[in-house]
Amino acid sequence: MRKKLRDNSNETATMRLRQAGLRPTRQRNELAKLLFRDGHRHLTAEMLHAEAVAEGVKVSLATVYNTLHQFTQAGLLLQVVVDPTRSYFDTNTADHQHFYCEDENLLTDIPGPEIAVAGLPTPPPGTVIKRVDVVVHVRRS
Amino acid sequence: MRKKLRDNSNETATMRLRQAGLRPTRQRNELAKLLFRDGHRHLTAEMLHAEAVAEGVKVSLATVYNTLHQFTQAGLLLQVVVDPTRSYFDTNTADHQHFYCEDENLLTDIPGPEIAVAGLPTPPPGTVIKRVDVVVHVRRS
DNA sequence: TCAATAGTTTAGAATTATTCTAAAGAGACT
DNA sequence: AGTCTCTTTAGAATAATTCTAAACTATTGA
Numbered sequence: 250m251r252k253k254l255r256d257n258s259n260e261t262a263t264m265r266l267r268q269a270g271l272r273p274t275r276q277r278n279e280l281a282k283l284l285f286r287d288g289h290r291h292l293t294a295e296m297l298h299a300e301a302v303a304e305g306v307k308v309s310l311a312t313v314y315n316t317l318h319q320f321t322q323a324g325l326l327l328q329v330v331v332d333p334t335r336s337y338f339d340t341n342t343a344d345h346q347h348f349y350c351e352d353e354n355l356l357t358d359i360p361g362p363e364i365a366v367a368g369l370p371t372p373p374p375g376t377v378i379k380r381v382d383v384v385v386h387v388r389r390s
Numbered sequence: 391m392r393k394k395l396r397d398n399s400n401e402t403a404t405m406r407l408r409q410a411g412l413r414p415t416r417q418r419n420e421l422a423k424l425l426f427r428d429g430h431r432h433l434t435a436e437m438l439h440a441e442a443v444a445e446g447v448k449v450s451l452a453t454v455y456n457t458l459h460q461f462t463q464a465g466l467l468l469q470v471v472v473d474p475t476r477s478y479f480d481t482n483t484a485d486h487q488h489f490y491c492e493d494e495n496l497l498t499d500i501p502g503p504e505i506a507v508a509g510l511p512t513p514p515p516g517t518v519i520k521r522v523d524v525v526v527h528v529r530r531s
Numbered sequence: 532t533c534a535a536t537a538g539t540t541t542a543g544a545a546t547t548a549t550t551c552t553a554a555a556g557a558g559a560c561t
Numbered sequence: 562a563g564t565c566t567c568t569t570t571a572g573a574a575t576a577a578t579t580c581t582a583a584a585c586t587a588t589t590g591a
Contacts, residue, residue, distance in 0.1 A: 272539075272587065272588080273587085274538090274539060274540080274586075275586090276539080276540070277539090293577095294577085294578080308540085308541095309540065309541050309542070310578095311540075311541065311543095311578090311579080311580090312539080312540055312541070314577095314578065314579075315539085315540080315579095328474070330471055330473065330474050331471060332471065333469070333471050333474075333477045333549090334548095334549085334576075334577075335577075336578085348513060348514055350514070357514060359511050360511075361511070364507055364508065364510070364511065366505055366507060366508075366524070367507075367508060369505070370489075370500050370501075370502065370505065370526065372489060372526065373489055373491070373498060373528065376489075376491055376528035376530055377528060377529055377531040378526055378527070379527040379528055379529045380526075380527050381524065381525070381526050381527070382524070382525045383507070383522065383523070383524050384523045384525075385510070385511065385519055385521075385522050386519070386521050386522070387513045387514065387518060387519055388517060388518055388520045389516060389517055390516060390517055390518040413557095413558065413559085413567065413568075414558090415557075415558075415568060415569080416557085417568080417569070418568090435548085436548085449570095450569065450571070451549095451570095452549090452550080452569075452570065452571080453568080453569055453570070455548095455550075456550095456568085456569080474577095474578090475548075475577095475578085476548075477549085
């Protein structure tokens with residue numbers, strides 16, 4: 250019996266889905282297991298689909314798109330907008346920030362305490378602040 | 391003779407283009423005049439093209455895309471990534487931040503002093519910080 | 532246990548923003 | 562003016578994503 254760093258059984262995935270109000274189907278279970286197995290990840294739909302296919306999980310790209318959006322709506326994922334041509338999904342839904350390197354198309358979490366954002370501005374009339382995204386753009390030196 | 395709030399003559403546009411190292415063609419001149427005539431703006435290629443057409447400027451959508459990218463490279467515009475389906479260009483190239491309202495697809499500058507970002511993190515090895523983007527996502531209340 | 536039903540998946544077509552191509556057009560320099 | 566290079570353009574091509582409607586599957590209640 251192998252030691253598990255993270256409980257990623259079918260039962261866990263199923264529970265996670267039920268709690269989120271999503272019917273635990275085979276595809277959603279499999280995708281949840283892939284997404285949440287190793288620490289935090291930043292994935293595009295294409296990347297997750299390729300990974301699923303590589304591991305022998307039978308799922309269509311359309312379902313991967315649907316699932317990522319459903320998970321995002323349910324608060325299981327965060328959609329991070331940094332690249333005008335791609336959508337990244339982050340398994341870390343806590344308040345945190347990102348480095349983004351355009352040269353290599355690489356999105357990473359900023360480790361450690363978040364950047365302190367002092368003095369939030371007053372939002373435009375009729376709106377409330379939902380969240381603050383901070384992206385530190387870096388360049389290969 | 392009308393009073394001008396901002397010098398937006400052909401000569402000014404031409405000068406601006408020459409300084410940026412861009413050949414001042416008719417299309418680039420016209421687009422520059424539209425872009426920089428009234429304070430700061432946040433536009434997509436489609437929006438600028440529609441505006442040009444509405445004002446009787448003969449220019450193709452492909453040229454608008456080319457021009458926006460050339461202006462961005464030349465430092466005349468800033469490309470702001472907030473919407474996974476659209477690219478916005480900002481005529482305000484100074485260091486500043488944005489509000490973004492997904493409900494109405496509206497990008498606005500945060501007025502007044504910028505949000506203080508304390509304690510920039512150490513970038514990943516082999517990279518240097520290029521710029522820090524802060525987007526305050528708001529929701530209609 | 533089983534059928535009814537309501538939600539889910541899928542292949543493939545459709546859509547949308549954007550980029551490419553290659554031919555025609557227009558500045559710039561002599 | 563003539564030549565050269567850069568620019569513009571229409572339309573085709575691409576790429577990510579969404580849509581469609583038919584097949585499938587989890588859930589519920591008899």
